[in-house]
Amino acid sequence: MTATAVRPAGPAPSDLPHGVAGMPFAKAINAGLRAALASDDKVLLMGEDIGALGGVFRVTEGLQAEFGEDRVVDTPLAESGIVGTAIGLAMRGYRPVVEIQFDGFIFPAYDQITTQLAKIHFRTAGRIELPVVIRVPFGGGIGAIEHHSESPEALFAHTAGLRVVSPSSPQDAYTMIQEAVASPDPVLFLEPKGRYWEKGDVDLDAPVGVGAAARTLDHAAVVRPGTDVTVVAYGPTVHTALAAAKTAADEDGTSIEVVDLRSVSPVDVPTVVASVKKTGRCVVVHEAPTFHGVGAEIAARVTEECFYALEAPVLRVGGYHAPYPVAKLEHDYLPSVDRVLDAVDRVLAH
């Protein structure tokens, strides 16, 4: 089960040309899911309100009508039940793609994810694979009430057996969701909901890694080259990092290299290290609280690998050690272009 083929993207949605300019992020995921459903009839979608409603963000819009109620399943309102039955379905050969309605509602399923989904492959000495994808709209910036804006990635990345990824652009969203579905390992697929309406060009024929080749899912991408400081980001903050890089370049010519991590478990250490060895400085940006967050792992690892190359300690920009705040304060809480640039200034000042 470790086929290394790179297959072409699944049959593209019939109502779309193969290269789409200005496709919204959410629609790109929809197209990716549709391709996955069309190319393998073991693929199922499961979740609350994903059928007739098309999900609260309309990411699954039209899919139940196209693939039927047995493949796009409105489940009872119980996250542990959703993930637990998805595990059973996967044991029976299905490839369930589960939607958790919002980040803050994933925790009732925590035991099933951490102790069952992540570990059954190990526990059975590889006899059972669980190709389950858990899609979670995560992150803030949409002015929502509590539990609708959290970034729980660190709470999953620590657990072996899961892959934890987050796309930052419509193109990646389209490709990575298909790679996640093709992955024989369970994947927590974090969708930056604050970017759902952002548009990008999407090549519907972009190659999709399957089997071992789905390890492209693990790879970081240098999304903007630079020479002075490396800014590492993923999901929603890639956009922020790119904006900061542009501002810095425009304002004082500081050259920021932006690495889109894409995967926080595993971390593509070589790509990050190569960048930091070049720039000598590193800032990590995520929305989640920095304390015991993903940035800590990046900082610790980068320091270990680049100790003599580093001109300054790796700084972290992220949420505070506090629950996600009320909507009216979220812009003080979220990493902004200014806060990124402040950290860049600080590493440059060393």
Added chain:
Amino acid sequence: MTATAVRPAGPAPSDLPHGVAGMPFAKAINAGLRAALASDDKVLLMGEDIGALGGVFRVTEGLQAEFGEDRVVDTPLAESGIVGTAIGLAMRGYRPVVEIQFDGFIFPAYDQITTQLAKIHFRTAGRIELPVVIRVPFGGGIGAIEHHSESPEALFAHTAGLRVVSPSSPQDAYTMIQEAVASPDPVLFLEPKGRYWEKGDVDLDAPVGVGAAARTLDHAAVVRPGTDVTVVAYGPTVHTALAAAKTAADEDGTSIEVVDLRSVSPVDVPTVVASVKKTGRCVVVHEAPTFHGVGAEIAARVTEECFYALEAPVLRVGGYHAPYPVAKLEHDYLPSVDRVLDAVDRVLAH
């Protein structure tokens, strides 16, 4: 509710003299719980098998007989239910001390802990305090089957609103459990089960911080002074670190300073930083996997605060990015004296 008194330890168990030589770790917790029950009749113990059986490790032995079934409560087998009802009891003015039977069984309660227990104080703008203690025998080394040896601290330390502590000696176990019970904030109290049978001298009259003074709970302790390398540990690995320090001193005179973190949320940064500024080198040791683990936060923070003092990157010694292994392999998995010394050698080699 932020009284700053330091009160004497609760009434000492009547059948024990006030200074006890060679008291086992588990018995010290028992004595601390008994003191807490005796000094405040709002204190309740709740959990599976904690009554007549005294818990599977006998930590609550004799307490139901002494305080009755309404205060030492055998609950139904449902961790979410246990923590969720403890929250309700705390809202009604009680101070529940919940036992989770083993580390690996805490996850069904994850939603209640992360989303409710940790955040209700913030959510109600301080109107509701939840003085709930969750006791968890954690860590490995006892030759147990799966789920009985895990170290989940990083999965809780990231969440604001919780305090996450772990005692490393019978004296601290005795004092810290009382401070945890006295704390107006919820405390995850991680008991290194592999040390339950180890003995130490316990002063039953040692002062117990209550109210704001319970912040002694937050403090790290320099448990062995040294000059060459700082080894940071907590819970079960403090013992390992001390053994490594002794070996190093005996074998080649390397002087290791051992810092017992005691709390992983918050982290007593000043104490760790002061040590590393002195030694210039740091190794963090815990049983949990290092990837996205507590050591990452320590390494990142120490590097940030001590960048120019550091002679080598902070190294981490801990579990691997894998589920806890079978008992027969746990000694390859757990940080050993040798692995600690290997890391010490490596930071010294820089």
Added chain:
Amino acid sequence: MIEHSDELVQLVGPDGEPVVSEANAPYRERAARYLLDGPEPDAAAERLRGLYRDMALVRRFDVEATSLQRQGELALFPPLLGQEAAQVGSGRALRSQDYVFPSYREHGVAWTRGMDLADVMPIFRGVEHGGWDPAAHNFHIYTLVIGSHALHATGYAMGVQRDGLVGTGDAARDMAVVAYFGDGATSQGDVSEALGFAAVNNAPVVFFCQNNQWAISVPTAKQSRVPLARRAWGFGMPGVRVDGNDVVASWAVADEALERARSGGGPTFVEAVTYRMGAHTTSDDPTRYRTSDEEESWGRRDPIARVRAYLEKYDAWDDAREAALLAEADELGEHVRTTVRAMDAPPASRLFEHVYATPQAQVAAERAAFEAYEAGEPVSSPFEGLLDSPATTGGNR
């Protein structure tokens, strides 16, 4: 053989006609205080007009809040439209010492607790996570994670038991706890665990489930293939189905359950069969998943029109009363509008406040860094100021 009934308790029918049956006789007796064909018709009419007023005002609040959201004054609002009878009926059966754990749609219950309904708004305006003092009216803040508060209610009730406030016979002291939740919530493990803990502890708690037929877009049939009230039987507690659009029946069934709880008779599960006449929240679009036929058919069972018809049938309502009520509603609407518009965002320092009840170093350090950054003087080592905190010494080892 164990016998259970699925029958719906109903005392006033959809067209305002009294419903008299052998099965509902005990409830008719219990609810005599509200029945216009009962022993004290005048007093009953006065009381029932009170419930009518409650429902009418709560509905006005609901409409007002929905339009405030449309105007951009609120981020979101979950209307209770159509569920007024279930909420007002059960809410009016509460005594002041009882304690309520609402879900997020219980504005009608909030009203019966004596809350200023404007206080419900901060959470929906995005300026507070809670918004009111739970102790002020024994009405907990809203819980958004479906079902989790059912356990809090059960634990709270276990505390009430330990406080000796059950079955003393003192009406002013004995107390009950109520958890409100929806049909969808019944699928959550936490709700089942709550039923289990409540039953084995015989805790004084009432689980009041408003089956409004929908969990966002998912119909109740996808949560359970049998009536939800049966769920209770399996845990060993009474499960009662009531017409949740009949305010008198809702009152009677809640009153019975609360009395059972307060007197030591243990928990009860009530399924109030009702209908969410509006959208799930202001973000929702029900036309995507349900028919207008269905909406119209439930519209004919409107809980407020029903009481009005019943009152009119007994000549207990008139235009003057209606006009006075309308004026009162206008006033309430005005009050809510003004208050909401005046609700400011909290200061940014709120980010760091109340995270813990006692000082915490990580929060203090981040707050210091934030304040320095805001002031344009970033500090690189916010922990430095904390360096004076004494390290604990090792104790005996």
Added chain:
Amino acid sequence: MIEHSDELVQLVGPDGEPVVSEANAPYRERAARYLLDGPEPDAAAERLRGLYRDMALVRRFDVEATSLQRQGELALFPPLLGQEAAQVGSGRALRSQDYVFPSYREHGVAWTRGMDLADVMPIFRGVEHGGWDPAAHNFHIYTLVIGSHALHATGYAMGVQRDGLVGTGDAARDMAVVAYFGDGATSQGDVSEALGFAAVNNAPVVFFCQNNQWAISVPTAKQSRVPLARRAWGFGMPGVRVDGNDVVASWAVADEALERARSGGGPTFVEAVTYRMGAHTTSDDPTRYRTSDEEESWGRRDPIARVRAYLEKYDAWDDAREAALLAEADELGEHVRTTVRAMDAPPASRLFEHVYATPQAQVAAERAAFEAYEAGEPVSSPFEGLLDSPATTGGNR
């Protein structure tokens, strides 16, 4: 009015006497193949001796395993002592295509699936987490986290439905799924959620609960104040109580439930009332929480002695048979002992194997570091070797 029964299905009484009642008539008919006073007494005796043999061998295994633990050959063992009838009865009602999700005490079910019982041991010796190939006998590995596998079973059954293997009428193809768990497990939210998902999906799954009266030290009364089988009614599925110490009744009730599942009739919950005659595990000391009176009283309801008495009553057992069975048991014991003692610890590389199905960089790096350390040549940068993995380029943005 809905009617339910708490009655215990029993076909052979504690002293080996046939039990005949109006209520159990359908089960007597179903179980005729095992009844010595039925239509085919000789064939029935032959079959029943098979069940007797199963139980006797399983018990020998259990005793053997317990003593292996005492000798330090196993880290821990959870004996099934006393639950042989519930397990063998239900296990023998399975067809080979059915799929079983055991808890951790289902050694008797493992036996009926055709497993070599020595294969159950690696997990208890601490050399494997699983220990056998679930696909070999459609018998999943043990699940230690109470109740979580009930959802896996339900999901698996939903897969079976999608595969079209329910209600085809083809006895060799239609399949059922069974989840085994204990009385304590019924309190877990996951088990309730599983009942809910199974019911609304009408999934072909049987929830087989062995109520052995204890969850470690906690008696069943602290999990539920009514018989556990009632739990099912609340979710809309049949809940049947059976004497779990009566192998024939256990077979009959399981057979009925499995047939219902396979034929498309949906899920069933079975409560097999039995007793854990031994300790919870070899680490447990039951004298701390239960009386010897209780143990003795249940000892008189021993499921194996009961069948022996029943067979003897009908002259269907003799000393020669007993001696042969004993010899077979000795052989099994010997086999288990030898096999267990030969089970070695896996190589340390197992720490890193099967963490993922596809290569993963973190694991690879840590493994490289571990191997270097073991070889006495620690590497400081294990990720270096991975530096050749190509970074993805940014795609269109």
